[in-house]
Amino acid sequence: MTLADVAPAALRQERTLVTEIPGPRSRELMARKHHAVAAGVGTTMPVFAVRASGGVVEDVDGNVLIDLGSGIAVTTVGSSAPRVVEAVGRQVEAFTHTCFMVTPYEGYVAVAEQLNRLTPGTHEKRSALFNTGAEAVENAVKIARAHTGRPAVVVFDHAYHGRTNLTMAMTAKVRPYKHGFGPFAPEVHRAPLSYPFRDGGLDGETAARRAIEVIDEQVGADRVAALVIEPIQGEGGFIVPAPGFLPALLEWCRAKGIVFVADEVQTGFARTGAMFACEHEGLVPDLLVSAKGIAGGLPLAAVTGRAGIMDAAHPGGLGGTYGGNPLACAAALATIETIEAGRLTDRARRIETLMTERLSRLQRDDPRIGDVRGRGAMIAVELVQPGTREPDADLARSVAAAAHAAGVIVLTCGTHGNVLRFLPPLPISDALLHEALDILAAAFARS
Template sequence: MPSSGEVHKRRTAAVARGVSSVITSYVDSAAGGHVRDVEGREWIDFASGIAVTTVGNSAPRVVEAIRAQAERFTHTCFMVAPYESYVAVCEQLIALTPGAFEKRAALVNSGAEAVENAVKIARHATGRPAVVVFDHAYHGRTNLTMALTAKNMPYKHRFGPFAPEIYRVPMSYPLRDGGLTGPEAAMRAIDVIDKQVGGPNVAAVLIEPIQGEGGFVVPAPGFLPAIAAWARAASAVLIADEIQTGFCRTGHWFASEHEGIEPDLVTTAKGMGGGLPIAGVTGRADLMDAVHPGGLGGTYGGNPIACAAALAAIDTMRDLDLCAAARGIEQQMLPALRAIAPPGCEVRGRGAMLALEFVQPDGRTPDAARTAAVARACHEAGLLVLTCGTYGNVLRFLPPLVISSADLARGLSIVAAAVEQSH
């Protein structure tokens, strides 16, 4: 097997420079909460492929489902010759997503594609053009989703012009809001919508219940309900982007449930597929069915192997009660992270979606340099972690929900040493 150094030389000659990686080692195998490179070096995984391997890497039931489906058929295109597993995944999404109303679902390939389709559905159903999004939001890398995403570098820089009729309003960000309550932060956002967009023009309000790439920002209590109430009153479609937060990650099946929100549409991906690319849009039947036949779809959307993997992953989540596992991870990690955090830095999150925001001694100025240094030290010591945030100053933790308590403790000790080393 080629060494990491040998593969890296080939990569330099073959892979576009714009595709970057967190570490320079090349993976040979991964299982549960561990990743092993071609030299045999092992990492504890606090990244989960960016919240994808929720049920663990190469989860046994997922692997078996993939194998069995591949032996039967690999592709027909659901729009040409349909199959039962696509329907079964939609049934699971309907059953699991918040909302006690009749629903429909549609399957696509990626989170960005799910968001694009949710916007398409909202615009088609309402006949309105405007989409409201929030500061620090991340919704994808396609042209429309880059317009929806807040952060310029590396996602938007020099890739414009972007899709029109996107309007950005302030998010509830407790660390940086000067003491605003959730309802007060919501009124700040609503005031911008009313004055700069106009409620009758809004097709959709698109929000991550807990922001992902933007910094694992948990809005203050009351913010999401107030935004949802405004959307309902304005007859605008509330879209919850649950791509990173969904499927047990925050201790509930969906993060919207923490404050009793019932979005009109929910976008899903990442942990849904157990490692395979699959995504969905699920929501109110009247909205989903407003689109004419042929208006939704795609060649690979709901691929049969990905559907088999998703059904197996969902079964695993149920059987192992991974919502409870996520809450257990929170109970173990939060106190440890608070003990590790330097003065003024904030620990936040829910379930197994946790973060440490590094700031300078003034308690506010972002400290991206220290964040990067801590992440590098973790990688060198055998722990995969990720950074995020508009200011690049947030260390985020996304362990698989099947990770052992011992591995969590080992990983946290590596984080503690890296923080101490970064003084």
């Protein structure tokens, strides 16, 4: 199977600029947006999409952009992947909604079965489906509290878990996610993360002991229902903890009766070169939260975990009108088939090799690139003042803007806004990746 099998051929896989970015039609639509859409809904790029497939996005002015964002890690199998389009089309013709809690349907059950099969561990599992990552994180907390009878939740520095009231409390970054929106849900406590670039060489097990000491002293292990952590942080800066950090935390949770929740909303479904990022260190979480790449662009999320924990919530305690919508379930089953048939975890590892080699060469020539990190097709560079670890958010904004103007979709992240993150769709060609990295190098040279 080739990449052509997971990307429709209707849209040529090459960058094409026919107007400036943004073009006149996009500027017209942006003016309409300002009058019609709430000001709090921002956009990364001022261009409006009309088509996307494989590794490119076409805008209303006919410009074709190289996609290094995947709609923030959602279109992992490429936008409008053929199997997904076909499966959703069949489901639309059958029915669009009944609500699983009213008249259930096989698609929901089939997705749960696949999640139980794919997530780490051979123990008996259960799954529940929701709409968004934030909703699934909240439900993981509900389940953990029901199972343990405890109130407290532990999260980590630089974490991002969502935009609802509880998940805003769990998220570390104030702007733009929390500023002006409090007060937030109580009993959310923060511990220090392993951050190798900024930890002065602290090894994973030592960093875990530091976090555990904070939890013991400031919360009390016997009050903690759940420890919730991203195996690789997303919005926080694509931070990969030092080896041993996550296993040590998991071991401590087991000893203390704390539910270990892996938030794999951004890292799941082949993104990091494994189906789930936990697999890189052999972790078997109690609960795993998935979303984003799960359904090829349709809204779906899930909590999957140990049957004895998942079944702690009383009947009727979990659910939602749209949770596990039949269209999204059809898309999820097709997405899983696409990943497995196309061996897209292998493709993610190939992307990692290509991107880290190119970015590391760039780092050797530019002291402003402090760190190159990530796994699979989840790669980032952290930008600093030369010779220091002082964050340089202005440089990140400048390089991203230059890339945007040249037709490359690039995202920023990090607590200080000084990280460029790259989340290409897995069907993207090597040629497009090299072209995008050439443009990035030129942007650094001009910034």
